[in-house]
Amino acid sequence: MGRVDKGLQPFRGxxxxxxxxxxxxxxxxxxxxxxxxxxxxxxxxxxxxPVLADFLDGFAGPLAGLQVGLEYCPTELLLTVPCDSPFFxxxxxxxxxxxxxxxxxxxxxxxxxxxxxxxxxxxxxxxPHPVFSLIKxxxxxxxxxxxxxxxxxxxxxxxxxxxxxxxxxxxxxFSNINTLEELQRHERSAAAGPASAPSAVGxxxxxxxxxxxxxxxxxxxxxxxxxxxxxxxxxxxxLLSALDRVLAADIISPINxxxxxxxxMDGYALRGADLPAEGASVTLNTxxxxxxxxxxxxxxxxxxxxxxxxxAAMPPGCDSVLPQELAAAIDGDQVTIAHDAIxxxxxxRRAGEDLKAGGVAIAAGKLxxxxxxxxxxxxxxxxxxxxxxxxxxxxxxGDELRSLGETLEPGCVYDSNRYTLFGMxxxxxxxxxxxxxxxxxxxxxxxxLSAAAGQADAIIxxxxxxxxxxxxxRDIMAMLGDVAFxxxxxxxxxxxxxxxxxxxxDSAWLFGLPGNPVAVMVSFYxxxxxxxxxxxxxxxxxxxxxxxxxxxxxxxxxxRTEYQRGIVSTGADGVAxxxxxxxxxxxxxxxxxxxxxxxxxxxxxxxxxxxxxxxxLLFDGLx
Ligand code: AMP
Ligand code: MG
Numbered sequence: 001m002g003r004v005d006k007g008l009q010p011f012r013g014x015x016x017x018x019x020x021x022x023x024x025x026x027x028x029x030x031x032x033x034x035x036x037x038x039x040x041x042x043x044x045x046x047x048x049x050p051v052l053a054d055f056l057d058g059f060a061g062p063l064a065g066l067q068v069g070l071e072y073c074p075t076e077l078l079l080t081v082p083c084d085s086p087f088f089x090x091x092x093x094x095x096x097x098x099x100x101x102x103x104x105x106x107x108x109x110x111x112x113x114x115x116x117x118x119x120x121x122x123x124x125x126x127x128p129h130p131v132f133s134l135i136k137x138x139x140x141x142x143x144x145x146x147x148x149x150x151x152x153x154x155x156x157x158x159x160x161x162x163x164x165x166x167x168x169x170x171x172x173x174f175s176n177i178n179t180l181e182e183l184q185r186h187e188r189s190a191a192a193g194p195a196s197a198p199s200a201v202g203x204x205x206x207x208x209x210x211x212x213x214x215x216x217x218x219x220x221x222x223x224x225x226x227x228x229x230x231x232x233x234x235x236x237x238x239l240l241s242a243l244d245r246v247l248a249a250d251i252i253s254p255i256n257x258x259x260x261x262x263x264x265m266d267g268y269a270l271r272g273a274d275l276p277a278e279g280a281s282v283t284l285n286t287x288x289x290x291x292x293x294x295x296x297x298x299x300x301x302x303x304x305x306x307x308x309x310x311x312a313a314m315p316p317g318c319d320s321v322l323p324q325e326l327a328a329a330i331d332g333d334q335v336t337i338a339h340d341a342i343x344x345x346x347x348x349r350r351a352g353e354d355l356k357a358g359g360v361a362i363a364a365g366k367l368x369x370x371x372x373x374x375x376x377x378x379x380x381x382x383x384x385x386x387x388x389x390x391x392x393x394x395x396x397x398g399d400e401l402r403s404l405g406e407t408l409e410p411g412c413v414y415d416s417n418r419y420t421l422f423g424m425x426x427x428x429x430x431x432x433x434x435x436x437x438x439x440x441x442x443x444x445x446x447x448x449l450s451a452a453a454g455q456a457d458a459i460i461x462x463x464x465x466x467x468x469x470x471x472x473x474r475d476i477m478a479m480l481g482d483v484a485f486x487x488x489x490x491x492x493x494x495x496x497x498x499x500x501x502x503x504x505x506d507s508a509w510l511f512g513l514p515g516n517p518v519a520v521m522v523s524f525y526x527x528x529x530x531x532x533x534x535x536x537x538x539x540x541x542x543x544x545x546x547x548x549x550x551x552x553x554x555x556x557x558x559x560r561t562e563y564q565r566g567i568v569s570t571g572a573d574g575v576a577x578x579x580x581x582x583x584x585x586x587x588x589x590x591x592x593x594x595x596x597x598x599x600x601x602x603x604x605x606x607x608x609x610x611x612x613x614x615x616x617l618l619f620d621g622l623x
Contacts, residue, residue: 005038007083009183010219016177018045019086027093029075033083034065056147062131062154066143073137082131085176095166096134105164108134112171128165129174130154214489216603217526217561224498224527228509230537231457233388239376242368244429245386246537251362253379256352263290263308264347268327268335269318270305272344279339286333290315305335314348321347355379365539367429387537393456393508394421395435395448397463397473398515403437416589417462417513417520424524425460427622428532440464445476453480453501453508457535460528463515466495473512477501483510489560489603492519492586496527509535516586522563522598525622545600548576548616554608556601565595568616578616595619 007017014022017033024031033051035042042051052072056064062080069078077100079093088110089095096108110132113124131154139161146157168174177183215223234248263269269290276282284305290296292311299317300306306315314321322335322342329336355361361379362372368386376384401415402408415437425432433456438448452459464473465485474497477483483499497512511528513520530541548568556562564584571577581594600615601608608614 005035006177007035008038008041009177011086011177011183015041015045016086016183017042017083020081020083020088021045023086023088023090024079024081027090028079032069032072034068059152061152063143063147063152063157066135066154066157067140067147070135070137070140070143076137077134078137079134080131082176084178085132085174087173087175088132089168089170089173092132093134095168096132096164099164099166100134100136103164104162106136106139106161107158108164108166109158110168110174111165112168112174114171126165127171130158132174214487214494214560216489218603220486220488220496220498221527221530224531225534225541228531228534231387231390231535234385235388236383236385239373239382239384242376242384242386243370243373245368245389246429247362247364247366247368247372248385248387248537250360250364251376251379251381251384253355253357253359253361254381255355255379256357257355257378258349258351258353260351261314262292262349263310263312263314263321264349265321265323266309267307267321267323267347268305269300269308269312269315269321270337271300271302271317272320274302274305275320275342275344276337276339281328281336281338283329283334283336286335288315319348320344323347363539365537367533367536367538367540390430390458390532390536391433391456392425392430392458392460392532393433393435393452394418394425394460394462395452396437397440397445397461398437399440401437401463416517417515420517420521420589421460421462421524424521424529424622425532428529429536430532440472442472442476445472446480449476449480449501449510450503453503453506456508458509458511458528458532459501460511460513460524461497462513462520465497465512465514473497477510477512481507481510483512485512490522490526491560491562492516493523493526493563494519496523498527514586517589518565518592519586521592525598525617526563529622543617543622545615545617546576547613548578548597548599550599550608550610550612550614551577551579553610554580554599554601554614556605556607558604558606561603562601563617564599564601565591566597566599566616567595568597568618576616578614 054064100108110129290312295313481501533541566578
């Protein structure tokens with residue numbers, strides 16, 4: 001699951017790791033958790049038991065975990081199970097221990113008999129499950145010796161031990177959860193209960209229907225982002241072409257910025273030692289002028305100073321600048337300074353105070369904005385390595401849709417979603433590939449999805465994903481890939497399809513957005529935008545929010561997140577305040593054009609009364 005921490009994924013009302021912990025606890029004396037991140041969350045699961053991080057540098061494989069486990073192990077035997085296999089047998093420890101003792105082995109391992117799915121006629125084969133093992137704590141020196149040879153493979157280490165294999169009947173008991181679909185499938189089948197199992201399962205590319213409780217927004221976001229990774233390809237571009245692209249490699253500063261100590265003001269450069277004592281004043285003699293780009297290279301002697309312009313290199317020996325307007329008197333070359341005018345070191349920009357040579361000026365993953373272009377230029381760098389532009393194909397679905405220029409017959413509407421999507425994708429820096437309007441017809445939809453997968457990294461569709469829609473979008477999407485259809489606990493934008501569309505040669509991520517124009521925008525910003533940014537390689541994908549005072553009461557039902565269109569302004573007391581744009585129907589696009597923000601009313605939140613603070617998502621951040 002990529003960068004997602006599998007053990008902490010929600011599963012049947014808790015996390016996967018909590019389930020594994022609960023199943024393990026009755027079988028052993030102590031449960032220790034091996035984790036290398038999110039340690040506080042794991043500690044909450046471990047209770048009194050320890051949470052142990054690897055100490056084998058740069059290697060997170062199973063042997064690293066085994067090493068810490070054996071080091072810690074307070075008992076004679078150590079049982080290992082992975083955090084993503086919540087179904088292992090309740091008698092695992094007992095049966096492994098019996099075999100270990102009977103065979104005088106160092107290690108007892110679970111095995112099952114399995115069949116080749118591709119060749120059901122073939123004889124079953126023996127499948128070892130080395131991560132489900134009971135091991136003598138006394139083998140630690142052997143493991144240390146093995147690791148010292150730089151070997152890291154579990155199988156290799158096991159070859160150095162006497163191993164007892166224990167055959168378990170139920171192969172599925174050792175299955176782990178590898179993909180988010182699997183996790184969702186298990187999660188949903190449990191939620192739906194035995195009486196109403198999910199209608200189908202995605203393994204063969206069929207539809208996955210989730211009739212159970214609607215999925216909260218943040219969970220859907222997490223599930224999507226966990227599956228998606230950044231595109232690999234990058235290209236080198238001239239700086240002026242790199243605006244809004246994602247930096248592919250760190251920009252290392254080749255120089256100090258500024259490159260030399262220089263004056264921050266127009267005034268007089270002097271030696272701090274010449275500044276007057278408390279209550280006194282001093283008059284210095286000006287011996288020359290330093291301009292930006294034209295240094296004055298002679299060091300002033302005690303009692304002397306140099307006239308300097310902003311940005312001019314500090315003359316040798318000078319460490320302070322008196323701004324000209326702070327001089328007590330100027331008479332020809334004579335400058336008089338009062339005791340409290342400046343402190344030594346004032347108004348000096350030190351070499352390297354902005355950036356140090358050799359340091360990271362901008363880290364990879366930064367979406368390049370105007371300030372970034374300027375910073376790169378200030379380093380004398382004219383080309384940058386950026387991630388390649390993401391290609392996103394989009395089309396609208398619906399028999400009722402007419403394109404611009406066509407006659408609007410009764411019962412038809414102009415297709416507006418393609419225009420909104422074009423705008424949102426373009427502002428995000430994607431190459432937007434417009435595939436037009438596709439009729440609610442299986443052949444047309446199939447052709448459009450295949451064509452889209454053939455030329456794009458991601459596909460965005462609108463319409464046809466709600467339950468009971470009289471069209472074929474869902475069936476075709478499900479047929480062409482592994483697509484999940486979610487009912488989300490949100491408004492607007494309840495239905496959402498997400499998954500991967502595959503053809504023989506290509507694949508692309510699919511975001512099937514709802515049809516209603518406001519729902520399209522809201523679901524694009526919440527689900528497609530962060531995922532696309534991730535694909536673009538951007539390190540930052542969250543939208544900036546601020547708190548504003550509700551200028552009016554807002555109706556809100558707990559149990560779903562509501563996104564209402566608002567206008568934020570500054571109240572008389574200087575505090576941000578927000579009012580709604582009126583009718584909030586998910587088809588009312590004018591509510592979006594009038595709005596300058598979206599009010600986010602959270603899942604658990606109820607009605608909001610006037611004066612209460614609410615979270616607001618500013619449109620200005622939505623590029
Ligand atoms: P659907 O999800 O396909 O049932 O569509 C829901 C609603 O959104 C219907 O009223 C559609 O007419 C409308 N709709 C769907 N796609 C578009 C579009 N591209 N432009 C404008 N309205 C649309
Ligand atoms: Mg439709």
